[in-house]
Amino acid sequence: MQTLYNFVSGPLVWLSFMIFIGGSLYRLISMAVLAKKKDPLVYVYMDWYYALRSIFHWIIPFGSENMKKRPVMTLVTFVFHICLIGIPIFLFAHVILWEEAWNISWWFISDPVADIMTLAVIASCIFFLVRRLVLPEVRYLTSYSDFVILAIVAVPFITGFWAYHQWFGYRLMLILHILSGEIMLAAIPFTRLSHALFFPVTRGYMGSEFGAVKNAKDW
Amino acid sequence: MAEPALKEESREIFDEGLNRGIEKLTSEKIEQVINAVLEDETGARLKVYVDTCVHCGLCSEACHFYVSFREPRFSPAGKVKQTLWEMLKKKGKVSPEFIRRASEIASTECNLCKRCSMYCPFGIDVAYLMLVVRRICHKLGVTPQYIQDTAHSHSATFNQMWVKDDEWIDTLMWQEEEAQDEIPDLRIPLDKEGADVFYSVIGPEPKFRAQLIYQAAVIMDAAGINWTMPATPGWDNSDMCMYTGDNEMMGRLKKAHFESAMRLKAKRIVMGECGHAFRSIYDMGNRWLAWQMPPIPVTHAIEFYYELFREGKLKIARKYETPVTLHDPCNIVRGRGLHEMARYVVNEVCEEFVEMHPNREHNFCCSAGGGVINCGPPFRNKRVEGNKAKADQLFDAKARGAKTLIAPCHNCHGGLEDIIHHYGLGLELKFLGDIIYECMEKGQGSEM
Ligand code: SF4
Numbered sequence A: 001m002q003t004l005y006n007f008v009s010g011p012l013v014w015l016s017f018m019i020f021i022g023g024s025l026y027r028l029i030s031m032a033v034l035a036k037k038k039d040p041l042v043y044v045y046m047d048w049y050y051a052l053r054s055i056f057h058w059i060i061p062f063g064s065e066n067m068k069k070r071p072v073m074t075l076v077t078f079v080f081h082i083c084l085i086g087i088p089i090f091l092f093a094h095v096i097l098w099e100e101a102w103n104i105s106w107w108f109i110s111d112p113v114a115d116i117m118t119l120a121v122i123a124s125c126i127f128f129l130v131r132r133l134v135l136p137e138v139r140y141l142t143s144y145s146d147f148v149i150l151a152i153v154a155v156p157f158i159t160g161f162w163a164y165h166q167w168f169g170y171r172l173m174l175i176l177h178i179l180s181g182e183i184m185l186a187a188i189p190f191t192r193l194s195h196a197l198f199f200p201v202t203r204g205y206m207g208s209e210f211g212a213v214k215n216a217k218d219w
Numbered sequence B: 001m002a003e004p005a006l007k008e009e010s011r012e013i014f015d016e017g018l019n020r021g022i023e024k025l026t027s028e029k030i031e032q033v034i035n036a037v038l039e040d041e042t043g044a045r046l047k048v049y050v051d052t053c054v055h056c057g058l059c060s061e062a063c064h065f066y067v068s069f070r071e072p073r074f075s076p077a078g079k080v081k082q083t084l085w086e087m088l089k090k091k092g093k094v095s096p097e098f099i100r101r102a103s104e105i106a107s108t109e110c111n112l113c114k115r116c117s118m119y120c121p122f123g124i125d126v127a128y129l130m131l132v133v134r135r136i137c138h139k140l141g142v143t144p145q146y147i148q149d150t151a152h153s154h155s156a157t158f159n160q161m162w163v164k165d166d167e168w169i170d171t172l173m174w175q176e177e178e179a180q181d182e183i184p185d186l187r188i189p190l191d192k193e194g195a196d197v198f199y200s201v202i203g204p205e206p207k208f209r210a211q212l213i214y215q216a217a218v219i220m221d222a223a224g225i226n227w228t229m230p231a232t233p234g235w236d237n238s239d240m241c242m243y244t245g246d247n248e249m250m251g252r253l254k255k256a257h258f259e260s261a262m263r264l265k266a267k268r269i270v271m272g273e274c275g276h277a278f279r280s281i282y283d284m285g286n287r288w289l290a291w292q293m294p295p296i297p298v299t300h301a302i303e304f305y306y307e308l309f310r311e312g313k314l315k316i317a318r319k320y321e322t323p324v325t326l327h328d329p330c331n332i333v334r335g336r337g338l339h340e341m342a343r344y345v346v347n348e349v350c351e352e353f354v355e356m357h358p359n360r361e362h363n364f365c366c367s368a369g370g371g372v373i374n375c376g377p378p379f380r381n382k383r384v385e386g387n388k389a390k391a392d393q394l395f396d397a398k399a400r401g402a403k404t405l406i407a408p409c410h411n412c413h414g415g416l417e418d419i420i421h422h423y424g425l426g427l428e429l430k431f432l433g434d435i436i437y438e439c440m441e442k443g444q445g446s447e448m
């Protein structure tokens, strides 16, 4: 168990960060190069002002018509994404790890708050799962990989919650927690989780087309 | 109101172009064409759109087809799933029957109206993806018959309606004569060099709606505009080739159009009330010809009327009394943001304006656009039943008093006419120009 723990919390951390950072750069750069070659118009019509204007409307809650039309989905989506990104970075236990390894540290969230946020992520994942199964228009688009991706995101939070509360078998859970966190990180560039990388690009481009050429809003 | 009896029946729609088209296909040919288009003509945009889509279905409510039928296969992403996702997954190894369905979906179940890009959080451009599918089907020779015939007319005559060169000139002279009964010194200046305004229309105007040219001439005359219309091919600003995926022909058409304006050394192109023609000149054709923006300024009729009223060049004798509502055509609203100008003009000419909801950029498409109405009778029922959303919207405006529906776009007219009729809405349909002509002070400008 100890060797396994050392392995997932040592070399694998390095590996997952390398895959995440390297992979993300690779995906973004290779797309930029491909766009230059095959879709040069993207560069011609990209307009920073209008790109940011559109992105801004889509990252504030209820900033677009569609978000106003689906308040529950909007709320869940925002809570989910904020917690999803916030917890791994600002969790006390994680900040400590950074401090021990690199002697750097930053602000952290208190454990009870983190607990609630974790539950929020898990609840959101259940919401997304149910939505996927129940709404015909979402179900229609769903492939089996969508469930895998949802699981990749949910498992680190479930296992983390488990381990923190030191329930039955929590040592194993801790290992699973670290491992699944690493899998999630490494999966970002190479699965549909890459929407996180490409959101600013696709939204920004549509914002530019609408704003600069078509003189219209796109939210 | 009839429940759409569509469900499985759409598979059975017989179309000469689609059904005969696939008879000639082999699986090698399909594979080769799909991969060639995907390899050579698309790149990062298509890849990113396909990879980024998180299958969330949030775009569904944007599409009038989905809103009307409530069937997942009519949602924007649902259409991509049935076409491009499958082609990519199978690396082009799909059956002729698949291509038939793909062509039908891309050409008759999507108006390329871009409303979904405003509902997808990522701004995924489903209209662009459907155009790629149309392009593939075009290269495979599987395009609905009626629109393909129009595209043939474009290639043979450079106009959409097989209008012969002399018929075009005849029509203009005939309209000039007619108008002279009303305003004796009115002219429709043909092929005049150095005019401020080069006025262009779509093929169906001389063919079926010649009175629109008459009305435009009266407006130009009253406003004292130095204008001209070309006497040569290139006069037609419409473009169905843009919608069949025949990009080469789209380029030739736009080149002819721009060049006829330039040959006459006109200062700008002003075009009649048409949405898709505007998209072709302002957004797509110019790009194919490698012009970032059109090589010569392009003004849509709405913007032109707006200027004329703003500058006091047109005056209203008495305002139009019947309460009106306004349909915002996608191609000039989501495509050019002319909605506020349209409202300015409507308020100048009409006593009472009733908004329909949703409106402006969020207006629902008429379901005729994107070449769908041009695919003809076989797909008519699907198009009309697929826009119950529009009928509801119109019914609501009517309930709040609107009696006349203004649609400043030719295709919208066709589509809305069918919707009004099918759902028994009893609204009167007009162009903005119809109302301006009816209410304006005529014949005072007339300096040439
Ligand atoms: S018709 Fe309009 S909203 Fe529907 S898929 Fe096509 S572009 Fe999107």
Ligand code: SF4
Residues within 6 Å of the ligand: A141, B052, B053, B054, B055, B056, B057, B058, B059, B060, B076, B077, B119, B120, B121, B122, B123, B124
């Ligand atoms: S809203 Fe966008 S991401 Fe979601 S299914 Fe539709 S196209 Fe895909």
Ligand code: SF4
Residues within 6 Å of the ligand: B111, B113, B275, B276, B328, B329, B330, B331, B332, B364, B365, B366, B367, B368, B369, B370, B409, B410, B411, B412, B413, B415
């Ligand atoms: S016909 Fe009119 S409403 Fe319909 S797509 Fe064209 S511009 Fe839009």
